[in-house]
Amino acid sequence: MEFEPITLFFMLGILAGITRSDLKIPSSVYDALSIYLLLAIGLKGGVQLAEHATQSMLFDSIVIVGIACILPLIVFSVLLKLGKFKRADAASIAAHYGSVSVVTFSLAITFLEQLDVPYEGFMIVFLVLLEVPALVIGVLLARYGAGKVKWGSLLHEVFFGKSILLLIGGLLIGYLSGKDGIKPMELVFFDMFKGALAIFLLEMGLVAASRIHELRSHGLFLSIFAIVIPVFNSVLGMLTAYMLGLSLGGALLLATLFASASYIAAPAAMRVAVPEANPALSIGASLGVTFPFNIVLGIPLYYWLVQQLYL
Amino acid sequence: MEFEPITLFFMLGILAGITRSDLKIPSSVYDALSIYLLLAIGLKGGVQLAEHATQSMLFDSIVIVGIACILPLIVFSVLLKLGKFKRADAASIAAHYGSVSVVTFSLAITFLEQLDVPYEGFMIVFLVLLEVPALVIGVLLARYGAGKVKWGSLLHEVFFGKSILLLIGGLLIGYLSGKDGIKPMELVFFDMFKGALAIFLLEMGLVAASRIHELRSHGLFLSIFAIVIPVFNSVLGMLTAYMLGLSLGGALLLATLFASASYIAAPAAMRVAVPEANPALSIGASLGVTFPFNIVLGIPLYYWLVQQLYL
Amino acid sequence: MEFEPITLFFMLGILAGITRSDLKIPSSVYDALSIYLLLAIGLKGGVQLAEHATQSMLFDSIVIVGIACILPLIVFSVLLKLGKFKRADAASIAAHYGSVSVVTFSLAITFLEQLDVPYEGFMIVFLVLLEVPALVIGVLLARYGAGKVKWGSLLHEVFFGKSILLLIGGLLIGYLSGKDGIKPMELVFFDMFKGALAIFLLEMGLVAASRIHELRSHGLFLSIFAIVIPVFNSVLGMLTAYMLGLSLGGALLLATLFASASYIAAPAAMRVAVPEANPALSIGASLGVTFPFNIVLGIPLYYWLVQQLYL
Amino acid sequence: MNKNSMQLVTIVCEAMLEPYLERELPALGAEGYTITDARGMGKHMGKRNGGWRKESNIKVEVLCTDVVAERLISHVLSKYNDNYALIVYSHERTVYE
Amino acid sequence: MNKNSMQLVTIVCEAMLEPYLERELPALGAEGYTITDARGMGKHMGKRNGGWRKESNIKVEVLCTDVVAERLISHVLSKYNDNYALIVYSHERTVYE
Amino acid sequence: MNKNSMQLVTIVCEAMLEPYLERELPALGAEGYTITDARGMGKHMGKRNGGWRKESNIKVEVLCTDVVAERLISHVLSKYNDNYALIVYSHERTVYE
Numbered sequence A, B, C: 001m002e003f004e005p006i007t008l009f010f011m012l013g014i015l016a017g018i019t020r021s022d023l024k025i026p027s028s029v030y031d032a033l034s035i036y037l038l039l040a041i042g043l044k045g046g047v048q049l050a051e052h053a054t055q056s057m058l059f060d061s062i063v064i065v066g067i068a069c070i071l072p073l074i075v076f077s078v079l080l081k082l083g084k085f086k087r088a089d090a091a092s093i094a095a096h097y098g099s100v101s102v103v104t105f106s107l108a109i110t111f112l113e114q115l116d117v118p119y120e121g122f123m124i125v126f127l128v129l130l131e132v133p134a135l136v137i138g139v140l141l142a143r144y145g146a147g148k149v150k151w152g153s154l155l156h157e158v159f160f161g162k163s164i165l166l167l168i169g170g171l172l173i174g175y176l177s178g179k180d181g182i183k184p185m186e187l188v189f190f191d192m193f194k195g196a197l198a199i200f201l202l203e204m205g206l207v208a209a210s211r212i213h214e215l216r217s218h219g220l221f222l223s224i225f226a227i228v229i230p231v232f233n234s235v236l237g238m239l240t241a242y243m244l245g246l247s248l249g250g251a252l253l254l255a256t257l258f259a260s261a262s263y264i265a266a267p268a269a270m271r272v273a274v275p276e277a278n279p280a281l282s283i284g285a286s287l288g289v290t291f292p293f294n295i296v297l298g299i300p301l302y303y304w305l306v307q308q309l310y311l
Numbered sequence D, E, F: 001m002n003k004n005s006m007q008l009v010t011i012v013c014e015a016m017l018e019p020y021l022e023r024e025l026p027a028l029g030a031e032g033y034t035i036t037d038a039r040g041m042g043k044h045m046g047k048r049n050g051g052w053r054k055e056s057n058i059k060v061e062v063l064c065t066d067v068v069a070e071r072l073i074s075h076v077l078s079k080y081n082d083n084y085a086l087i088v089y090s091h092e093r094t095v096y097e
């Protein structure tokens, strides 16, 4: 049996977390790695975009964002009706699951590259486009008929928050510099990517291990939710991709985007815009359950599903 | 049109700074990057020196340092007479503009390598030599006829301050190890250089954006000063290079050295030796105006000027 | 004369330390580098193990660990009888010298690779095996006939302390992924190793320079001790290797393992289990004297000795 | 060397409130503040710990007059105490100039 | 805005004691604590400075009742003062809710 | 458990003063000190903020007798207050041994 080392790094982190090892990744290293990963992903997308941008991308984008907007609405109803969650909590969790996780996306790319499966280079554009709308919908759901929204703070938090800024910034730099301009930096931003991701996942394992404990209230319901919803969303994603005529690799990436839950941009935005929501619930579910699930089982599962669809 | 990605990284940092994004490069990462850049520049110079040291270097050095000592005197008079600055402030700013910026120098090297223009490898020696004298002159100007100078603290601050220590240390290590000895470290210290510089410039953009605000008093005068003086100094630099028979590439490097203003060694040294000078003025000018100017417009301008001179 | 750049980096750190330069490697960078080095060493060992594991390794391990257990007993008697140290201090120092230093080991590997001398890839397994037993023996020596031992805390500290966890974790990941699985990470974990080690040694020089001052009491005795004992232990190590039929490279590595003294795992473990021991003595000796000695003179000396043995 | 008696108000809260407090404290009359990074545990932990690492608190200290202290404290409590991890305390201090 | 008078107990000690204190303080009745990283020098420096960099202290602050304060202080002193670098002090503080 | 009443002197200043204070405080009679990294704003900000990032202050705390406190405070104020960002305050504290 073959093991994917990146997943093993994640598991080592989990192990260190649950055995209460004194292993700690300094928070500045964590910050540095996340800045690096966001920039690298953006640059990669930008270079690809400069070479392979297609006419149909605009149409594809509109369809994908449209369908993606349904996700938080479904999640919200499930939590409110079935889960008996408070309105604010349901809305906040919906925003997390409607938005996306850059690291999960990176792992799907790594997964495809390991198997030599091609994919559309411009998928990174969808990553950027999908990050934001669910956050806005989450706030609207929380505030519907109640209280006023600090839209100014929220939009600022979202658009000038570091995830979007670095992704779009990287995208633009990659696009403007092109493949040749980026060449002297390829070593750092492209070739080192997988190694850096491995160290980042070690840390993510440590964090995820500490997050699972937070699912004290609503624990069972949320845990099941945090596995069922991603699978459901992934199916929606691959069907959308199939419909739009994306390649098999592209379908896996879109499925993974839909399935992934945000744990960086969404918590920050919700803490500002819906502060009465309990962040332990949303982060516990997205980071403590969904992220590990996607990394270890989800991506291979979605790949298998996509293969059936593309037979 | 072609864009240089490193400059784009700097602009992304500026943008993040002025939009008050939450993007922050942890200070330990900034420190680590600056240690890395200083060492890498030193090593590169040392290896080159081991291979290409020439007899005329000593003579060249004396001429260059001699001419460089005139720079702070000119700057000082301009500030005192035209700008009506306080003696201490004029002296401190003169020290900043007489000394040099390692990062600006690195960008000029990157600029030449992008265009495949050769340059004298030993230029790095001049970088080291030019860092110090202006600081001493600055202190003398501030103290002339007044107060006593803590020369002990100052000299210690300058020679065992990390910039000089790492530059000279790297130079020696590179020189003693030679090209073959350094080979197993080339990947880290040479090939990764440009990528690391890009991330560093992202941070420099953030810092520069926060520094420009400090030019409240004397703002207009200092802003013009911070653009005119570098151009003037660069011309002095390229004439010196021409006179000494350096190559076109070498002339651009010397022009850039003369044009650049220190924002690491000089602030630290002036804070110790001339504490009554207002650091907001000198850092606001050197880091908030001159550094961005040199990075974005200055180096291409100096290159164009050098080309005219070397026709 | 040829200089090894890594040693020069260490000396630059020492120089910065004793001249009280303001050069400081941020502690988070130090932590990040040590995590990286431990993982990289582990991965390297794991990949080699997957390819070259031999039947005789189990037997070799038992012999090596058995002989290694004698080391702390000798050290303990020397300190107690000859050095008139307190029981707790003697036991704690014995634990440090019985255990091993991962960085010293890395340098021995680098030394062999520079000279193109082959070695058994599975030596890293002995590194892991030798880290622990001396710590247990140290505690037993301190507690013999007195007080009770918090074995729970101690064993947890040792086995889930980050050194062992990362070494064993890296070993397992390397073993499970194999050479091909690790390939996309080779750049980061293998090719960058020597450069990262150089920066780490710069910091180690700074730390070592600050540690030597701590040898105030017992200073002379401990300083001599900290040079004689490693040489003695190295001879024991190379004889063991010779006896077991290891290669010349393997013998140098085992000699270095025996000669090296722990300065990460042992201090942490002793602080928990034998808190009345004075850590300034053990760290002063192991980090302030033995580590520099091994890096600069020890490894070449052991190599010369091993060559005589393997003539 | 002048001596003044002033209140030292200490606010320990989630790090994400830093930019907000930085804007609000001076507006409420604080002439300065000092911030240090902190981590901690309190009664509301788990229920409203918003940071996504344990190490995500800040400690904000403000030296100010009694009047300003009163104003800062009641502002911070009324605006943030319901939804954010927070603790506020104060004491008199002698300040030298 | 309620005011209570409480003790603020401050413990400055080696960073390696953090996990131990984190377990023991709540068990002794502390309802919360705040920790910041610190570095320093004291009388026992050199003799028992266990960290292997200078920057290895922590400052632990606990707001609590007099009874709990007494308990924390005597526990910490009796358990750790002999073998670890440590200093403990306290003062009254007004806490607002 | 002995109780002593001592002054806790707090100095918040530019980080670059750390090596100077480290040498001067013990010479003036301090038996120890604790330093934490801090950032902040004050009246002189902009006019003499020498650090080249916002995060460049330190907070130095010294527990000492009244006499030493007086000495430290007047030394620090007279030597550094003119040209460096700085604030100094103190209060009595109960120290346990």
Ligand SMILES: Nc1ncnc2c1ncn2[C@@H]1O[C@H](COP(=O)(O)O)[C@@H](O)[C@H]1O
Binding pocket: D012, D013, D038, D039, D040, D041, D042, D043, D044, D045, D057, D084, D085, D086, D087, E030, E031, E032, E033, E034, E035, E061, E062, E063, E064
């Ligand atoms: N009793 C206490 N003593 C010291 N610090 C406390 C105490 N209670 C809370 N804190 C600090 O205030 C933060 C927020 O507290 P809470 O809102 O109770 O979770 C905690 O993370 C601690 O840093």
Ligand SMILES: Nc1ncnc2c1ncn2[C@@H]1O[C@H](COP(=O)(O)O)[C@@H](O)[C@H]1O
Binding pocket: E012, E013, E038, E039, E040, E041, E042, E043, E044, E045, E057, E084, E085, E086, E087, F030, F031, F032, F033, F034, F035, F061, F062, F063, F064
């Ligand atoms: N007089 C003092 N004032 C402030 N902090 C102190 C004092 N004495 C000791 N400390 C702190 O307590 C730690 C341990 O002190 P000690 O056990 O005396 O070495 C030191 O590293 C300082 O951080």
Ligand SMILES: Nc1ncnc2c1ncn2[C@@H]1O[C@H](COP(=O)(O)O)[C@@H](O)[C@H]1O
Binding pocket: D030, D031, D032, D033, D034, D035, D061, D062, D063, D064, F012, F013, F038, F039, F040, F041, F042, F043, F044, F045, F057, F084, F085, F086, F087
């Ligand atoms: N009123 C205040 N309250 C708390 N900290 C202050 C206050 N004023 C100044 N500081 C701190 O002292 C430093 C120097 O102050 P200043 O010299 O006024 O710029 C600031 O950066 C703050 O960290």
Ligand code: NA
Binding pocket: A096, A097, A098, A099, A100, A101, A233, A257, A258, A259, A260, A261, A262
């Ligand atoms: Na999603």
Ligand code: NA
Binding pocket: B096, B097, B098, B099, B100, B101, B233, B257, B258, B259, B260, B261, B262
């Ligand atoms: Na210059």
Ligand code: NA
Binding pocket: C096, C097, C098, C099, C100, C101, C233, C257, C258, C259, C260, C261, C262
């Ligand atoms: Na050993």
